Amino acid sequence: MIKVGVLGAAGYTGGELIRILLNHPEVELVFANSESNAGNKVYDVHEGLLGDTELVFTSEMPFDKVDVVFFCFGHGKSAAFLKEYSIPKNVRIIDLAQDFRIKGDHDYVYGLPEIYRDEIASCKHLANPGxxxxxxxxxxxxxxxxxxxxxxxxxxxxxxxxxxxxxxxxxxxxxxxxxxxxxxxxxxxxxxxxxxxxxxxxxxxxxxxxxxxxxxxxxxxxxxxxxxxxxxxxxxxxxxxxxxxxxxxxxxxxxxxxxxxxxxxxxxxxxxxxxxxxxxxxxxxxxxxxxxxxxxxxxxxxxxxxLLKGAVGQAVQNMNIMFGCDERTGLNLKASAF
Amino acid sequence: MIKVGVLGAAGYTGGELIRILLNHPEVELVFANSESNAGNKVYDVHEGLLGDTELVFTSEMPFDKVDVVFFCFGHGKSAAFLKEYSIPKNVRIIDLAQDFRIKGDHDYVYGLPEIYRDEIASCKHLANPGxxxxxxxxxxxxxxxxxxxxxxxxxxxxxxxxxxxxxxxxxxxxxxxxxxxxxxxxxxxxxxxxxxxxxxxxxxxxxxxxxxxxxxxxxxxxxxxxxxxxxxxxxxxxxxxxxxxxxxxxxxxxxxxxxxxxxxxxxxxxxxxxxxxxxxxxxxxxxxxxxxxxxxxxxxxxxxxxLLKGAVGQAVQNMNIMFGCDERTGLNLKASAF
Amino acid sequence: MIKVGVLGAAGYTGGELIRILLNHPEVELVFANSESNAGNKVYDVHEGLLGDTELVFTSEMPFDKVDVVFFCFGHGKSAAFLKEYSIPKNVRIIDLAQDFRIKGDHDYVYGLPEIYRDEIASCKHLANPGxxxxxxxxxxxxxxxxxxxxxxxxxxxxxxxxxxxxxxxxxxxxxxxxxxxxxxxxxxxxxxxxxxxxxxxxxxxxxxxxxxxxxxxxxxxxxxxxxxxxxxxxxxxxxxxxxxxxxxxxxxxxxxxxxxxxxxxxxxxxxxxxxxxxxxxxxxxxxxxxxxxxxxxxxxxxxxxxLLKGAVGQAVQNMNIMFGCDERTGLNLKASAF
Amino acid sequence: MIKVGVLGAAGYTGGELIRILLNHPEVELVFANSESNAGNKVYDVHEGLLGDTELVFTSEMPFDKVDVVFFCFGHGKSAAFLKEYSIPKNVRIIDLAQDFRIKGDHDYVYGLPEIYRDEIASCKHLANPGxxxxxxxxxxxxxxxxxxxxxxxxxxxxxxxxxxxxxxxxxxxxxxxxxxxxxxxxxxxxxxxxxxxxxxxxxxxxxxxxxxxxxxxxxxxxxxxxxxxxxxxxxxxxxxxxxxxxxxxxxxxxxxxxxxxxxxxxxxxxxxxxxxxxxxxxxxxxxxxxxxxxxxxxxxxxxxxxLLKGAVGQAVQNMNIMFGCDERTGLNLKASAF
Known part of the structure; x- marks a missing residue:
């Protein structure tokens, strides 16, 4: 099981990520962090989750208990966060913001699987595309x-x-x-x-x-x-x-x-x-x-x-590749169609 | 011509009222008051009016230049306004808020023309229904x-x-x-x-x-x-x-x-x-x-x-009755239909 | 594996049923019948299935190859169908139309699991509620x-x-x-x-x-x-x-x-x-x-x-009960939320 | 007053045209033709007109009683209609279909007022743009x-x-x-x-x-x-x-x-x-x-x-030009805004 933490879990992408991870057979969702909603049930914010989970938002960030952490912050806040907090080296990061998408003085791989699958498979840090x-x-x-x-x-x-x-x-x-x-x-x-x-x-x-x-x-x-x-x-x-x-x-x-x-x-x-x-x-x-x-x-x-191929779906696809799962695991979603 | 002033002219009902009054053949729109938008073109806020009027929001309230004033405030603000400001006796008031709809220590007539037409025709102050x-x-x-x-x-x-x-x-x-x-x-x-x-x-x-x-x-x-x-x-x-x-x-x-x-x-x-x-x-x-x-x-x-029969349309209907115009004047609106 | 056939597979409920069954881990979708679309790819009609299946609509009804058949006909057509065609006794029927919801001269159980779970578990023929x-x-x-x-x-x-x-x-x-x-x-x-x-x-x-x-x-x-x-x-x-x-x-x-x-x-x-x-x-x-x-x-x-609890979702829930699967199998659907 | 007849009056453009013409101060709507709806109230088809008119669709075409006729047919039917029926020379035609928009063996003027106002003012037959x-x-x-x-x-x-x-x-x-x-x-x-x-x-x-x-x-x-x-x-x-x-x-x-x-x-x-x-x-x-x-x-x-500047609004604008009215007559429409 991949142990997962989510930061910025109370926003739109955070909610969509939780909706996917709860049904992902290889994932254990360890924590969903939200400062402003700490103590609230996740389904109080992401109301479609009523009946699916009793998980509570936490203000804590127990990085030692997870294999990977998703950054669902607004743009610019991922880099700021990393200046303030230290994440253990063995914990992988998947950043949904734009902070590390452009090559530079960092080791984030641009997570577009259709062309960078090999780099994604071996990376520790991933910048999820816009x-x-x-x-x-x-x-x-x-x-x-x-x-x-x-x-x-x-x-x-x-x-x-x-x-x-x-x-x-x-x-x-x-x-x-x-x-x-x-x-x-x-x-x-x-x-x-x-x-x-x-x-x-x-x-x-x-x-x-x-x-x-x-x-x-x-x-x-x-x-x-x-x-x-x-x-x-x-x-x-x-x-x-x-x-x-x-x-x-x-x-x-x-x-x-x-x-x-x-x-x-x-x-x-x-x-x-x-x-x-x-x-x-x-x-x-x-x-x-x-x-x-x-x-x-x-x-x-x-x-x-x-929100999916354009954000958290692709992020989970990248996670699957990074952890050696079948790329489609947890992503066989029923189209809403209407 | 009925000379009209509008207070709270930058909100939804204010905008809808202006859209009607501009085409009302018996009305001269004298001022559109909005503290927060004073100095801005009316069409900068109510964008559908581009090309229809060059009117500018004003922070002034020249009550001596109008026959009737419409209150397009939020609920509770009409009564508060009247405590602070004095409106000349000859100026009629049409209040779109709920402040004076319930009978009490005031002379506002409840403006539902289908039952109170006579009272409306002779009133100075009117409370427009919700x-x-x-x-x-x-x-x-x-x-x-x-x-x-x-x-x-x-x-x-x-x-x-x-x-x-x-x-x-x-x-x-x-x-x-x-x-x-x-x-x-x-x-x-x-x-x-x-x-x-x-x-x-x-x-x-x-x-x-x-x-x-x-x-x-x-x-x-x-x-x-x-x-x-x-x-x-x-x-x-x-x-x-x-x-x-x-x-x-x-x-x-x-x-x-x-x-x-x-x-x-x-x-x-x-x-x-x-x-x-x-x-x-x-x-x-x-x-x-x-x-x-x-x-x-x-x-x-x-x-x-x-917004119309439920707010400013009925308010204009009431104005027509109060000023002896044909009740439908300015209100022969083309249904949007789609 | 539960072997499933779908009749009336080209309509709205047929499409929704196929979207669920394709991801149901205990189901093998054996045939999707549609007279008018026979020979067409299922994803040509239910376009959201592009990339999910190469299944083709068939005009055949190989009842001997399935354990259960879903009737996704319009109302009134289920009863008419059963007068014309014979379905083997060991094949269960889940009818989504209203033909057998009212008790009478038939053995269909009304499939509302919240009150009739036991009857559903042991039935051969089920009338899915409206x-x-x-x-x-x-x-x-x-x-x-x-x-x-x-x-x-x-x-x-x-x-x-x-x-x-x-x-x-x-x-x-x-x-x-x-x-x-x-x-x-x-x-x-x-x-x-x-x-x-x-x-x-x-x-x-x-x-x-x-x-x-x-x-x-x-x-x-x-x-x-x-x-x-x-x-x-x-x-x-x-x-x-x-x-x-x-x-x-x-x-x-x-x-x-x-x-x-x-x-x-x-x-x-x-x-x-x-x-x-x-x-x-x-x-x-x-x-x-x-x-x-x-x-x-x-x-x-x-x-x-x-379309789900009100039609095919409940139908699959009933199928799960009828075949002894966990009631939620194949129905842990991600809410669209937006 | 401009006496107007409408052909194809039961369609979308026919309805929108009637909604405008009823409030046009210079227009008398003489007939609204619809073969399929002959005898029905206009508001039975264009339901937003309930209370505005008691006009009834007619299968007749009294061209001798009108100054102008609008063709609200589907594309291709205007030319076909003119082969079958004869319209008096003094009756102007405004065709909303595409039949005469391209220059050729006809005298229809392309009705885009922003460039062809003069031609429009003096034309008998007008092809309204798409x-x-x-x-x-x-x-x-x-x-x-x-x-x-x-x-x-x-x-x-x-x-x-x-x-x-x-x-x-x-x-x-x-x-x-x-x-x-x-x-x-x-x-x-x-x-x-x-x-x-x-x-x-x-x-x-x-x-x-x-x-x-x-x-x-x-x-x-x-x-x-x-x-x-x-x-x-x-x-x-x-x-x-x-x-x-x-x-x-x-x-x-x-x-x-x-x-x-x-x-x-x-x-x-x-x-x-x-x-x-x-x-x-x-x-x-x-x-x-x-x-x-x-x-x-x-x-x-x-x-x-x-439906307006892209169809009947522009058609009425063209009619105004053709008959020497102010171009905006009948077209001071309240934007729906929402």
Whole structure:
């Protein structure tokens, strides 16, 4: 049994993680830490767990009793936490925030299993990818690796309200968001960092480099990912299209074959022969990708559940890989479908 | 032209009132007061007004320039405001809060036009009914007046999220409310005060009295309105059923005739021959009522838009009556329908 | 392993059943029958199953290869099917339609495990309860058994759109139903048959009898269940309140204790100390009940997922009981929560 | 008074048109034709009109009694109708279908008032633009006219379910569409015809020509509009982004000024200084546009209500122009806002 501790357990990702771990046959959930909810039943906060567990939030952090700890903090707080607290060397860390996703002076491995499975299997510390970043990368990985990304990429992605977290605000107010639609962080979303890092990592030497426009702006030399994020009026899921311009027109079959080959061993990423709809992945750890080809233009559709493949589902998938379990353990989730 | 000032103009009801007044042919909107938004364009807060008006919120209250002022404060703040500020005697007041709905040491008339039109026409100060209270009363008025309310009344009413106002909170968070359903203030909603006041006011002497259970509890002598309010996952509207038990079985036609007769001159309350659906009234000032009869049981369905007939639409209807305009002026609103 | 066949596998309940059975550790899904979709991949119809199974719908019915067959037909078709086809005696039948829920000239056991577990464990043929019927009964069972149902019961229950099945129509059109609310089959819903049957079955001899108003009308002698069904603008779930009038006022604690005791061994029915919201049960097999007491009035809130505890989840729960599995096997579903 | 007849009056656009015309001070609605609903009250079909009109659908077409007739047929039926029936020469026609939007052997003027007001004012026959086409064109007109469209344009646009019309189907089933998101007619939507026609009509001789990819495919010489239409899970509205690549980087102010100048006299198209959200236009005849600039990339956001500015609102706007009324007459609609 893998002994697990959860920090930041009272937030949206914390709750979703607990919902998965309670049914994971190889996991013993040792503690769920929340300063503000210490002493409360977990089901008082994550109310869907009534009847499933009598676990109580704790303000303690008994790291000596666990094999792995999940950080479900808000962005920026993971690094701050590690400055203040010391975690035993033998305890693995899976961080759901963005603090260690960009390579630097740390040993965190970027947890995208479809390309970094080996590094994940042997790592102690893992930075779990962002939700938009996961969805967009799943759509672009095969083309990136094949060196076919040679022009700016046009990305449009709609996210559900759970992507904005638990704290209520103007753009998550039901009266505003219901039947509404809007853009935000247009061309400047922070996930561009990790997306560009991966695309540049994967590309053959012959392919041009992507510019991190957040760092270098839009006039720097290189390709750009022109990413428009939208707020959708649904709770779960990310629906993404990526339009890629090739150097010359190709047959659709060729591109489809590339995708099928790339994902043939993927545990959760599936190629769909027809354009998917978002609810195919809601409440599952799947990513579904599909391509259409028009002359030199390839249009990829990629979809995930932002809280699962885009957050804790992928985190548990990574945990499974890190601990040598079958990758799907605890993740055979019934799609909600409706 | 009726010169109008609005206090509390930055909230939901304030916005809806401005949206109506701007198109009201007999109204000049003189000022829209909001302390917190003073200096901002009205369309910066009520964004749907972009292109319709360049009006700016003001922190001033030039009561000498208006004929009537609307109080769009939160509950309890109207009375507090009047203790602090003095409003010229010739300026009429239409208060949307609950502060003066119950008769007492004040001269506010309860603004339900279907029964108090004459009092409204001659009043200086008006207390606009609550949203649930309006919907439930529209459903019960004909039976109350006919003395047919002789047993406890069972009321179930679902409200949209705009009923909870502009301030974001846990139960108006989109991630929570979307596709959700819940009860609140079960059997203890504050609108019971005004509902019981009206029912007792209307009833013939022969009919039994209703108990205000909020004041006297459920063991006091008299009839009760057993009201379950629900939070629906839509933005606008109240859908209500009222089940009334008669002393003996009657023909449906008799009850239907009673309703048609009662509302035959009502400007905005319509009897529907078939069970209505909520969207028939959304974005209109209408109330629609319908009855079904099963033996001794009469089931009334009554629906309104909580922000219009349940708040500012009725307030403008009352203003029209107070100033001698046609009751429908400015209120011929296109239903959103979808 | 329990070998399972599914008839009517292309509808909503068929799809939900397959989604559960594929992850059920004691089940081998032998065939999924659908005349109209024979030859198609199951995931072509139930698209959320892409990547989970390569199963193909069949027009065949190899009953000799299965231990149990689920009927996911529309109402009335189960009885018709059995007149045309013969099912081997050793094959158990779980019928999701209403054809055999009322006792009569057949050997089907009514599959409500909270009261009929023993009969279920030993039956060959099972009639799975209706969705509304399940939710309403979960709310009323403890009071019924205690003989406390001595006055008419007022029931209001809202259902999601999946309750209306797969065939598109006017009241399931998104443009109509979105942000809408309505009643249907007011006081005349067909589930009243099975509800009254159970309430009369459970009641002590001293308690009055319920009238099946669909058969006998509203003027017959006896108690009535005054049931108003509503169409909600969500996809999954039933939210129900039942108002019961007692002969005299009681302490809330007494009623709460009754409920906790009644459901203490229930695998999926949980008493909640606070009023629940619908999403606590969505995508789970749970029922949650809660009571409030006001003088002589008891208000019960009961909620389920109409497709799970209200249909195939309860059907699988019944199958587990019939085959001696732990009742929860295959039903530890992650709540969708959002 | 303008005497108006409506053909195809029982559909979504027919209903919306009637809802507007009933409150239009210069219009007398003479007849509402519907073969299938002849003899029924209009409010039996368009239920939101209960209490507003006692008008009855007719199967007759008294063209001699009207000044203008609106065709609210499905696409393709207008041309067919005109082959079968003869309309007096003095009766103007406003066709909401796509039959006459492309220039050819007919005298229909394309009714986009922001560029063709003069032609509209003097025309007898008018082809009302498509909903997507209107929204996309509002976003691109200023750049097109300035000759700044010199590269392929990337368009992403989400539509509400009312865009799919009244007939229920799989992708308008509430259970499917609620909380869902999907693409359709990707890169092949029929509105590309009229969009390309306008862009080519407006462009200076120096600017390159757009290819109608539906006719000539994606390998033809010229610029393309790469249009991805999405199905959103809301009822009304189109939210569109258009990404335009310029030949060289420009200051944002320059582009903003271009837009403000272009639309300065537009009755319903407004430039917003901040990114708009869809509900700002829902239930109004407005278009709102906004631009952001990143190096050489201009990102335009444009939004409309698909049934109003995208259909009958624009049709009435065109009628006003054709009959010399103020353009806004009858179109000062209260935004639903929520």
């Amino acid at each position: 939700c938009f970043a996961t969805c967009i990368q799943e759509g672009l990985l095969p083309l990136a690796k094949a060196g076919l990304l040679t022009h700016d990429v046009s990305v449009n992605a709609v996210t559900g309200s759970t992507g904005a977290g638990q704290k209520p605000g103007a753009t998550t107010h039901f009266s505003w968001r219901n039947n509404n639609f809007s853009v935000y962080k247009l061309f400047t979303h922070q996930h561009l960092h990790e997306i560009c890092q991966t695309l540049n990592d994967l590309r053959p030497d012959s392919a041009p480099k992507f510019v991190d426009t957040l760092e270098e702006g839009f006039c720097a030399d290189g390709l750009t990912v022109d990413f428009i994020p939208y707020r959708g009026d649904f709770a779960r899921g990310i629906f993404c299209t990526e339009v890629v311009t090739l150097d010359k027109a190709v047959e659709a079959e060729e591109i489809v074959a590339l995708y099928k080959e790339f994902f043939k061993d993927a545990a959760f990423t599936h190629y769909s022969d027809k354009a998917p709809d978002l609810k195919q992945v809601v409440n599952t750890n799947k990513a579904i990708v599909h391509v259409d080809v028009f002359g030199r233009k390839v249009v990829v559709t990629s979809i995930i559940d932002n | 949203c649930f209270a309006t919907c439930i009363q529209e459903g019960l008025l004909p039976l109350a007046k006919a003395g047919l309310l002789t047993h406890d009344v069972s009321v179930n009413a679902v409200t949209g999220s705009t009923g909870a106002g502009q301030k974001p909170g846990a139960t108006t968070h989109f991630s929570w409310r979307n596709n959700n359903f819940s009860v609140y203030k079960l059997f203890t909603h504050q609108h019971l005060h005004e509902i019981c006041q009206t029912l007792n006011d209307l009833r013939p002497d022969s009919a039994p009295k209703f108990v205000d259970t909020l004041e006297e509890g459920f063991c006091a002598d008299g009839l009760t309105v057993d009201f379950i309010p629900y939070r629906g996952d839509f933005a606008r509207g109240i859908f209500c059923t009222e089940v009334v038990t008669l002393d003996k079985a009657v023909e449906a036609e008799e009850i239907v005739a009673l309703y048609k007769e009662f509302f035959k001159d009502a400007a905005f309350t319509h009897y529907s021959d078939k069970a209505p659906d909520l969207k028939q009234v959304v974005n209109t000032n209408k109330a629609i009522v319908h009855v079904d009869v099963f033996g001794r049981k009469v089931v009334v369905t009554s629906i309104i838009d909580n | 969705c509304f019927a399940t939710c309403i009964q979960e709310g009323l069972l403890p009071l019924a058994k205690a003989g406390l149902l001595t006055h008419d019961v007022s029931v209001n229950a809202v259902t999601g759109s999946t309750g209306a099945g797969q065939k598109p129509g006017a009241t399931t059109h998104f443009s109509w139903r979105n942000n809408n609310f309505s009643v249907y089959k007011l006081f005349t819903h067909q589930h009243l048959h099975e509800i009254c049957q159970t309430l009369n079955d459970l009641r002590p001899d001293s308690a009055p009898k319920f009238v099946d108003t669909l058969e006998e009308g509203f003027c017959a002698d006896g108690l009535t269940v005054d049931f108003i069904p509503y169409r909600g603008d969500f996809a999954r779930g039933i939210f129900c309140t039942e108002v019961v009038t007692l002969d005299k006022a009681v302490e809330a604690e007494e009623i709460v204790a009754l409920y906790k005791e009644f459901f203490k061994d229930a695998a999926f029915t949980h008493y909640s100390d606070k009023a629940p919201d619908l999403k606590q049960v969505v995508n789970t097999n749970k029922a949650i009940v809660h009571v409030d007491v006001f003088g002589r009035k008891v208000v019960v809130t009961s909620i389920i997922d109409n | 909903c997507f086409a209107t929204c996309i064109q509002e976003g691109l007109l200023p750049l097109a006219k300035a000759g700044l469209l010199t590269h392929d344009v990337s368009v992403n646009a989400v539509t509400g379910s009312t865009g799919a019309g009244q007939k229920p189907g799989a992708t308008t089933h509430f259970s499917w569409r609620n909380n869902n998101f999907s693409v359709y007619k990707l890169f092949t939507h029929q509105h590309l015809h009229e969009i390309c026609q306008t862009l080519n009509d407006l462009r200076p001789d120096s600017a390159p020509k757009f290819v109608d990819t539906l006719e000539e495919g994606f390998c033809a010489d010229g610029l393309t509009v790469d249009f991805i239409p999405y199905r959103g899970d809301f009822a009304r509205g189109i939210f569109c982004t258009e990404v335009v690549t310029l030949d060289k980087a420009v200051e944002a102010e320059e582009i903003v000024a271009l837009y403000k100048e272009f639309f300065k006299d537009a009755a319903f198209t407004h430039y917003s200084d901040k990114a708009p959200d869809l509900k700002q236009v829902v239930n109004t005849n407005k278009a709102i546009v906004h631009v952001d600039v990143f190096g050489r990339k201009v990102v335009v956001t444009s939004i409309i209500d698909n």
